[in-house]
Amino acid sequence: MNAQVTPLLEISRLNGGYGAVPVLFGVDLVIHPGEIVALVGNNGAGKTTLLRAISRVITASGGMKFDGEDLLPLTPEQVFARRLVQVPEGRQLFGRMTVEENLLMGANRRGNRAAIARSFDWVYGLLPKLAERRRQLAGNMSGGEQQMCAIARALMAEPRLLMIDEMSLGLAPIIVDQLLAILDTIRKQSVAIFLVEQDVFAAFSVADRGYVMETGRIVQTGTAQELSNDESVRAAYLGAEAGA
Amino acid sequence: MLLAQIIVNGVLLGGLYGLMALGMALVWGVLNIVNLAHGAFVMLGGYIVYYLFTTLGIDPLAALPIAMALMFAFGYLLQYVVLNQIIRSAMLNTLLITFGLDVVLTYLAQLGFSADFRTIAPSYAGANFGLLGITVPVAPLAAFAIAWLLAGLTWLLLNRLPLGRAIRATAQNLVAARLYGVNPRRLYAVTFGIGAALAGASGGLYGMISHLSPYVGAPLTAKAFVIAVIGGLHNPFAVVASGLIIGIAESLAALYVGPTYANVISFGLLVLILVLRPSRALRAA
Ligand SMILES: Nc1ncnc2c1ncn2[C@@H]1O[C@H](COP(=O)(O)OP(=O)(O)OP(=O)(O)O)[C@@H](O)[C@H]1O
Ligand SMILES: [Mg+2]
Numbered sequence: 001m002n003a004q005v006t007p008l009l010e011i012s013r014l015n016g017g018y019g020a021v022p023v024l025f026g027v028d029l030v031i032h033p034g035e036i037v038a039l040v041g042n043n044g045a046g047k048t049t050l051l052r053a054i055s056r057v058i059t060a061s062g063g064m065k066f067d068g069e070d071l072l073p074l075t076p077e078q079v080f081a082r083r084l085v086q087v088p089e090g091r092q093l094f095g096r097m098t099v100e101e102n103l104l105m106g107a108n109r110r111g112n113r114a115a116i117a118r119s120f121d122w123v124y125g126l127l128p129k130l131a132e133r134r135r136q137l138a139g140n141m142s143g144g145e146q147q148m149c150a151i152a153r154a155l156m157a158e159p160r161l162l163m164i165d166e167m168s169l170g171l172a173p174i175i176v177d178q179l180l181a182i183l184d185t186i187r188k189q190s191v192a193i194f195l196v197e198q199d200v201f202a203a204f205s206v207a208d209r210g211y212v213m214e215t216g217r218i219v220q221t222g223t224a225q226e227l228s229n230d231e232s233v234r235a236a237y238l239g240a241e242a243g244a
Numbered sequence: 245m246l247l248a249q250i251i252v253n254g255v256l257l258g259g260l261y262g263l264m265a266l267g268m269a270l271v272w273g274v275l276n277i278v279n280l281a282h283g284a285f286v287m288l289g290g291y292i293v294y295y296l297f298t299t300l301g302i303d304p305l306a307a308l309p310i311a312m313a314l315m316f317a318f319g320y321l322l323q324y325v326v327l328n329q330i331i332r333s334a335m336l337n338t339l340l341i342t343f344g345l346d347v348v349l350t351y352l353a354q355l356g357f358s359a360d361f362r363t364i365a366p367s368y369a370g371a372n373f374g375l376l377g378i379t380v381p382v383a384p385l386a387a388f389a390i391a392w393l394l395a396g397l398t399w400l401l402l403n404r405l406p407l408g409r410a411i412r413a414t415a416q417n418l419v420a421a422r423l424y425g426v427n428p429r430r431l432y433a434v435t436f437g438i439g440a441a442l443a444g445a446s447g448g449l450y451g452m453i454s455h456l457s458p459y460v461g462a463p464l465t466a467k468a469f470v471i472a473v474i475g476g477l478h479n480p481f482a483v484v485a486s487g488l489i490i491g492i493a494e495s496l497a498a499l500y501v502g503p504t505y506a507n508v509i510s511f512g513l514l515v516l517i518l519v520l521r522p523s524r525a526l527r528a529a
Binding site: 055057075076077080081085086088092093094095096097101104105106108109153157 | 406409413417419420422425426427
C-alpha cells in the first residue's frame with residue numbers, strides 16, 4: 001500500500017559492528033513517513049547496534065538512505081541535523097543540567113528562537129510534568145520523568161524520524177502506557193517512530209509494523225497484528241504475557 | 245598592620261593563581277586531561293606580552309587580549325591536530341604527552357628567549373597607593389581584578405551561551421552530546437583553546453608582578469593543579485577563590501618561615517592531596 005510513497009528510512013543488506021567485531025548481518029528494514037515501526041529481539045540481538053549504525057556512531061556498510069539521501073558518509077552531527085534523532089538506551093541525559101537545558105540541547109542545531117519557543121510549547125503541552133520540573137536537575141528526577149525528559153529533548157530537534165531505544169526499561173506499566181499514548185499523539189503530528197523494545201507486548205500495542213531481530217539478522221517481519229498472532233513470535237517473546 | 249599587609253598581598257597574588265588554575269580546571273573537567281604543560285602555556289603567554297611590550301610598545305594590559313587570541317589559536321590547533329588522537333586513551337598517556345610537551349616548550353623557550361629573567365615593566369608596574377594604612381600595589385590589584393573578570397566571563401560562557409552549554413553537556417555525557425549535534429573534536433579544541441587563552445592572560449599578568457624565565461612553568465603547573473583540586477572543576481568562581489587560599493598561605497609562609505618557603509606550600513599541599521585523596525585528585529574532581 002505504501003509502494004508509491006518514498007520510504008523515510010531504507011536500510012538494505014546493512015552490515016555493522018564494533019571495530020573488527022561484526023554484529024549486524026545483512027539487515028533489511030524500511031520505515032515510511034508517519035509510521036510506528038517496532039524492532040524487537042532478545043538481549044544482545046543487535047538492536048542498539050543498529051541504532052548506533054543509523055546515527056553513524058559506529059562503522060557500517062551496505063545501503064542506508066534517509067529520505068533518499070545516503071546516510072553512510074554522514075557524521076553523527078549531520079545525521080542529527082537531518083532531524084533523524086535518537087533517544088538512546090539508558091536515557092543518557094545531561095544529569096547536572098536542568099530539564100530546560102537538556103531540552104535546549106535538543107534544539108542545539110536550530111537558530112530560530114521563535115521556532116524553538118514553539119517547540120517548547122509543544123513539548124511542555126505533551127509532557128506537562130516536565131514544565132513543572134523545568135528548573136530541576138535532570139539527574140535528580142525519577143526514572144519515568146527522566147525518560148520523559150529524554151523523549152522531550154529529542155522532540156526539541158523537531159525529528160522527522162524518532163528512534164527510541166528501550167523506552168520501557170525499568171518503568172512501571174502505568175508510566176509505559178502514558179508514554180505509549182504520547183508516542184501515538186506524536187505520530188499523528190507526522191513524526192515517524194522507530195521503537196526498539198524488549199517489551200514486545202508494549203511495542204506491538206502501538207506499532208503499525210514490526211521486525212524481529214536475532215543475532216544481528218532480521219528473522220521476521222509483518223504488521224504488528226500478524227506478529228502478535230504468529231506462533232513462533234508468541235512462543236519466543238510473548239510467552240510470559242500469554243501465560244499470565 | 246604587617247599581618248594585614250601580608251594578607252592583602254596574598255589575596256592579590258592568589259587571584260592571579262586562581263586565574264592560572266581556571267584554564268587547567270576547565271580542560272581537566274571537560275576533556276579529562278590534566279595538562280602538565282599548563283604552566284608552560286602561562287610562560288608562553290608571559291613572553292608574548294613581554295615582546296609585544298618591549299618591541300612594539302603595546303601596553304601590557306592592552307597586549308593581554310592579543311596574547312589570549314594567540315594562545316587560543318595555539319591551544320586549538322594543538323588539541324585538534326595532536327591531542328585529539330590520544331584523548332580517549334588512558335590518563336597516563338595524556339599525562340605523558342603533556343609532560344613531554346612541557347619539556348619541549350621549556351626547551352624551545354630557552355632557545356628562543358634565552359634563560360635570562362625578564363620582567364614586564366610598564367611605568368605603573370611599581371606604583372601603589374595607601375589605603376587604611378596598607379600599601380596597595382597597582383599591578384597585582386589589576387591582576388586580581390582581571391582574574392575575577394575572566395572568571396566571570398568564563399562563567400557566563402559556560403552557563404549562558406549555547407557554546408558553553410555544549411561544553412558542559414559534552415563533559416557530562418559524551419555519548420548523548422554526539423547524538424545531539426556536537427562535534428567533540430571541534431568542541432574539545434575550542435575548550436582547550438579557551439584554557440590556553442586563560443593561561444596566556446595569567447602569564448602576561450604574572451610577568452608584571454613577578455619575573456619570567458623558561459623555567460617558571462613547572463611550579464605554576466603544580467600550583468594550578470592544587471588549586472583546581474581544592475576548587476573543583478565546575479565553578480570558575482570557586483577556582484579563583486581557591487587561588488586566594490594558596491596566595492594567602494604562601495604570603496604567610498614567606499613572612500613566618502622565610503621567603504624561600506613560599507613554593508613549599510603548594511608542593512606540600514600537592515603531596516598531601518596525592519597521599520590523602522589520590523582518587524579524588526585523579527578522578528575528574
Ligand atoms: N561497545 C561495544 N563494543 C563491542 N561489542 C559490543 C558493544 N556494544 C555491544 N556489543 C555487542 O554487540 C552485540 C549486540 O549488542 P546490542 O547492544 O546491539 O544488543 P541489543 O539488541 O541492543 O540488546 P539489549 O536488548 O540487551 O539492549 C552484543 O553481542 C554485544 O556484546
Ligand atoms: Mg540495546
